[in-house]
Amino acid sequence: MRNRPPTAAPHPAGPLLQYWQAEAVRLREAHWGPLEDRAACQAALRAPADLGVRILARAAWLAEHGELHDRLVQWSVGARWALAVLWLCACLAGIGTAAAVLGQSQVNLALALLGLLGLHALTFLIWLAGWLPGLPDSTALSRLWLWLTRRLVRGPDAALAAQAFLSLLGRARAWKTAIGLISHGAWTAAFLGALATLLLLLSARHYTFHWETTLLSPDVFVGMTRILGSVPGLLGFEAPSDALIAASLGPQPLAAGVQAEWSLWLIGCVLVWGLLPRLLALAACILHLRRRLARLTVDPGLPGWLDLRERLLPTHANLGIDRPAPAIDGAIGPAAPVAAAGGRAAVLAYELGHGLDWPPAQLPDDVVDFGRCDSREDRARIRALLRTPPAHLLFVCDARLTPDRGAAAWLDELRRSCPDLRALCLGGTPERLQAWQDALSHQAVPRISSLDGWLEHIGSVPHD
Incomplete structure (x- = not known):
């Protein structure tokens, strides 16, 4: 590890970064052997007599006097950029989906809802099911985020920074929450792009909306429209009457006012059944992640930290004298x-x-x-x-x-x-x-x- 000049001022580290540094140092020593830490332990002994606090202080000293602190900060910045790129791509995908749904002047409402909400509903159910025990803890979006981060952040300790961060989230039982944050953030960006595109196209072009079916009766579409429009109707996105819903199955286009009602109903469905659930889930993930990370602690029983107890919490200073002092060669008496x-x-x-x-x-x-x-x-x-x-x-x-x-x-x-x-x-x-x-x-x-x-x-x- 490269030593900083003795007069270099330490970088301020928040609680998450402190635990991240400690985990990175632990993993590095587990993989490549103990670091030279005499001065680090001496600095840690000046901290309060708590093993967790001294482990964090030792790791902070090692990170500050080497390159680890800078590597973790660099990886953090790269991870944020990767997340921003991922969410930007999701927004562009939402814009493309809305443009494809309204690609023709005659819009099949069933296909429009399926294109705008079908994949969202499926992935949302998969995310809910992911909280059941025994299911995998990763998704395509989380793997894509890690892949983008690796492409943006290269060099020594980049893999160690990622491994330490994932290990920290796993120990805090926050990895599934972090996956949810990535996924819901992407879907929120996609729905914002889709809604903006819907408003723009519906304001600039004329569309006719209708239902099409070969097997189903008109009553099925009337019931479906009422169920899907119940919550949007509370927000002002009223669905057409039952007669107009049934008339929309016919080949003749209805009046422009009816088409406007259908367009508002479609926007309301996307807003209520698409954007709002993702926003609520995103907010829940953020709150849950903050609460989990705020409870981070040092587990002294982990490999690498267990061996530090005697050095950072000497028994003569904290647990009393439980055995005679070793014999010391040289003329140094009790008063030395x-x-x-x-x-x-x-x-x-x-x-x-x-x-x-x-x-x-x-x-x-x-x-x-x-x-x-x-x-x-x-x-x-x-x-x-x-x-x-x-x-x-x-x-x-x-x-x-x-x-x-x-x-x-x-x-x-x-x-x-x-x-x-x-x-x-x-x-x-x-x-x-x-x-x-x-x-x-x-x-x-x-x-x-x-x-x-x-x-x-x-x-x-x-x-x-």
Whole structure:
């Protein structure tokens, strides 16, 4: 992950983005192994003593200091554009359907209703049935939306952003609601385009409306018209009388006033049985989705988060002492944490091997010995001491060993915590010393030649 400059201001993240970042970090670590998160955990430990809050804080730090935050924002923008394109295409499809229905001057009302409302009624029933258990959780529109998003957003972590978002919706039990939002939004756009086209064509051209049948009796169409026109009639879209409905089955065109009544009835049916159900369903999906996402929580039992409990919620700080502290090599007594708080200077030995004379016999009173750093427990102890960092810190390393990525990461973390960090290399061949010099230069950590030189630097020379 690419590190941002230490002075870079973090981007504001809303609650959804915070959980999205945490899920993306969890999936990335599950797929490609743990990230280097020492500084992230140290930052998370400053948050309130709640595991979920600290998991979010750790993920936010990792996302901000890498490229993940920007990738998620980029995917979010691309997903919105894909949704806008999908709804625009739906609107154009509605315009085309209305134009096709009114393509001829003589309009068969049964076929017009089937063309304008038939597929809508079928898909609406399928959406309602989709809430039954055991049915698939995706539709053609949702798959098309994801496909458009993949085409608009490419590059590293694009697939991870999509996977994390879908996983988050699934865990919140909001994926079906999101599918409904996509579908109902598309149908709402289609009906808006269809209604606008109907009004335009019916205002600009002359049409004659009639029913056609070979098998059915006129009473069937009278009853159908009354049922379909019952609710539109409450809104002012009155259907013709029973006699005019029956007369519309004949070959002779009726008066222009009757045709106007039929046109209003057709518009009312499309409005009431098409647009309004989709609008109500869209509003319900939006409210339900917001309520579900507002209840998002961190499940510490998920793989990847379960392993963070001990690091983000140490037992000595939150659950009391349930076992003796591990033995620590080096001269650091029980009063060391107190002495370190607000201290002027401290020394720290990093993975020193046998044969090196450390710690020195005497250190000035204002220089604290942080002991040795040889294990994960040592690092946790030292991070606790660095919550109140000393003004000067001496990093003592074994130059007989080759510096690795762990040493570089530890140096970077110490450099971020302490205002004045310097390094002392003990032992080693010229080649190894040069390797350490290169590693220290890369981290912008000055190297000193001796302990006395460092004491002179901090102004604390011991007196005989």
